[in-house]
Amino acid sequence: MKLKQDIKVAVDAVVFGYESKGKLSVLLIKRGVEPYKDEWALPGGLVLNEESLEEAVFRELKEETGVKIDYLEQLYTFGTPKRDPRNRVISVSYFGLVKPNYFNIKADTDAADVKWYRLKDMPKLAFDHQDILKAAHQRLQSKLSYEPIGFNLLNDEFPFSDLEHLYMTILEQDIDRRNFRKKMLSFGIIEETEKIERIGSGRPAKLFRFNTKKFNELSNSKFHFEIKLA
């Protein structure tokens, strides 16, 4: 006779945030309990009986970090028997993006437990969270190139150069500014605002805005967004 199934279901989220110029960060929490007590990990936790997987992610993010996310999609489900040293836990991982508005929000709980870490400067992570992070990073890179999700890492209104730098940072490659702008504008999903931003040195920049409505309209036809990798 087979044993009754004894597997727990958790969700974990890899949430990316972006600050200007090459600063791509991931939201981490410091674990307060064993196993891996006091080590850094992805926010997440067990799914409750009555909530959907997405609800579990939103709840855990709110409870553990206070961060509200602007984009969320399911990433991959990790289910190797020994990934949690105690019980068997399978983790449905998610991949999220936040705009800079929420970027600096402190945790509802103790802020020492929550931190944005630069992707280039990550600590060792608990469990197999390193693998999850890697999968999320790859997904971010490929998704950025064939869907316009990058806007979820920028303010609603942004100078064009922010977009350029975002793409260069995430895709880890140089981009020709003229060609990039030409192509990006050719999709017709970015509109120019009246505003001009003058920060730092140099010539002030027009601000642009992602036109969600237009994008949705186009998505229904045979519209194809793509920024090619080199």
Place this chain on the structure above:
Amino acid sequence: MKLKQDIKVAVDAVVFGYESKGKLSVLLIKRGVEPYKDEWALPGGLVLNEESLEEAVFRELKEETGVKIDYLEQLYTFGTPKRDPRNRVISVSYFGLVKPNYFNIKADTDAADVKWYRLKDMPKLAFDHQDILKAAHQRLQSKLSYEPIGFNLLNDEFPFSDLEHLYMTILEQDIDRRNFRKKMLSFGIIEETEKIERIGSGRPAKLFRFNTKKFNELSNSKFHFEIKLA
């Protein structure tokens, strides 16, 4: 105090098989137990305590259908609370392909319980399996166009026209034979064999073979496979 988590973990597989000319099929089983007794469903079942998710898929496919698959990848995890009317069950779905060799293998158990259904002629499915199937079909379409997975639906040696018809069937569009052949061969991952196949009427066709070794070599460099959608 929160209730102890009471969620079961299952796997379900959408396995595609292909017969010549427009005949794309999916492997289904007829359920022998409630809920949805006697209705058609995707093969799958609960994950055992000590096995990985992939192992569970292989085991269930073997037990329920006797089919051995040539390609398998995780698809999506479905976890809405009410998707199973009795207990809460989350399903990690997989997407698989079989070559024609295994296509006609009968079930180890009663063959009446297992059947290949034409995708164009599917019965109503139990649970939310319709959604899973839909997701799998979309994945098949998009994956076919940017990764060479189609060969897992053909014999090891195949006439070029099989490949053409496979792409036309799955992508549901006409393809220019000359351009398709040119592009496909340009990747350098298909080799010509000495053999010639003469079936049916018309001029006999050279047989080709997918060169896995070459493909793996190329994958390490910046090789990019792509068959564009119209």
Place this chain on the structure above:
DNA sequence: GCAAAAGTGTTATGAGTACACCCATGG
């Protein structure tokens, strides 16, 4: 007037697309 970033157009190259006829076989 210098430093810093924004803004802009043209040309060359290569990939994609459209397109039609001959070939080898079986009956």
Place this chain on the structure above:
DNA sequence: CCATGGGTGTACTCATAACACTTTTGC
């Protein structure tokens, strides 16, 4: 010799890629 599917080349078009100077501001 006819029907059936296999096999092949060229010209046109359009998208991508390469490339550098001028503009506006702050200091």
